Amino acid sequence: MTDNTDTAGEAPTRRRSRTGLLFALLPVAAFVVIGVFLFRGLSLDPSEIYSVLINKPAPAFDLAPLPGKDNGLASSDLTQPVQLVNVFASWCVACRVEHPLLMELKRNGTVPIHGLNYKDQPQAALNWLRNFGDPYDRIGSDLNGRVGIDFGVYGVPETFIVNGEGVIVRKITGPITPQILQKELLPLIAEMQK
Amino acid sequence: MTRSTLATLVGMVLLILSLPAFAIFQEKPLADPKEEARAQELMRDFRCLVCQNQAISESHADLAGDMRAIVRERIAAGDDNDTVRQYFIDRYGDWVLLDPPLNRKTILLWAGGGVILLVGVGLIFIRMRRSTRAGMQGQTGLSDTEKAELERLMREQG
Structure with a gap:
């Protein structure tokens, strides 16, 4: 046992x-x-919200130009192999920060840039562009901010990279920094333009 | 207490009492009180994307104001609550809801705590059962004479 x-x-x-x-x-x-x-x-970054619009077609919209300009912005204008849709406003301090980079892209002809003038006074926007330069091919005036909301905008500036099918490929929330430009944006643009 | 300090005190109390009033916005309510009540209720569900932990019902952010206007518009247009929710989810994702919905992406969030608790309780249970079984084996290791001796001793003590 x-x-x-x-x-x-x-x-x-x-x-x-x-x-x-x-x-x-x-x-x-x-x-x-x-x-x-x-x-x-x-x-x-907890303040950065992942956009549900990535890999989805940009929302349909048709915005009038700023007074005295002739190029408004509509979703049907997004026909280039790659273009940026930059949400900006004259009241937006951070927009000033990224603005020189947009001007540089414009000078080098890197990529067409369109502006979504978000909840801005048209005259203030025009003054802003006159003072600092206008990097945009077309500008849509989103007076009541509804197109911005359709794009899921919650903090200006925001930049959407849109491909030839009008699909949003990527979104940059906040100002484009030289680092984001060199490491993410330029390689992506080059890839998409191939 | 002098008159002026009393006046200051009364003033402060009044100010504190009036604080909730600051949260009410100068916005045009919907004509139908029932619809307005539904709109107000819904506004408590949506996160203000700028201030993040506030509902749009209590946020002073510009965007929250626009979102409140949209809620009222959609309800006036005859949308039900789920359609209004979907409107914002389509643009800002599930995150726009302060109460996250239960789906494939949030299952870990909802069930994670419970699963970890169950695993913990299960492990403790297994351990306890094993150690009592081991303990019982040790006790029954007494021979018959030893058991009789033990019983005799305990009887004497009692």
Whole structure:
């Protein structure tokens, strides 16, 4: 009988030590999983909202030009292999920041840029363009901001990269920085123009 | 207490009492009070995209004002609540809802806590059962004479 309990007792002990090791590793595994998520969280901007419009056709719209200009902006104008739709306003401070980069793109003829003048006073927008330069091929005046909302705009400036089928390929929320331009925008444009 | 401090105190109390009034917007309500009530109710569901943790019903952001106007418009046009929700989801994603919907992408968010709790409870349960079984094996390891001795001792004590 004593023999019996001994051999019966030995097998569970060995099994227990193996599950014991598993139990001991569990917190470590949990730590690694949580750590990966938190580490990824470090490089995410919580104020940046992923756009549901990526890889979807740009919303249909038809906006009148600014007074005295003759090129308004409609979804049917988005016919180039690649074009930018830049949401801007004269009241938008960050728009001033990215503006020189847009002017540079215009000078180099890199890519056609269209403007969506979001909830702006047309005269203020015209003054702004006269003072700082006009990088846009066409500008639509979105007076009540409804087209902006159709585009899911929540913080100006925003820039949409639209392909030849009128599909939104990418969206940049906030001002385009030299870094975004060099590392993301220019390679993407070159790729799309091929 | 002098007159002027009393006046200041009364003024402060009045100011505090009037604070909720600041949250009411000068906006034209819908003509039908029932529709307006439905609009107000819905506005509490949508996140202000600018201030993020505020509902559009209480946000002063410009965009929130536009969104409130859209809610009223859609309801006046005869949309039901789900259609209005879908309108904003189509433009801003599920995130625009303060209460995230249950779907494939949010299942982890909704069920994650419960699943982890269940796994934890399950593990504890397994461990406890195993250790009591091991403990029982140790106790029944007594021989018959030992058991008799134990019982005799306990009887004496009692």
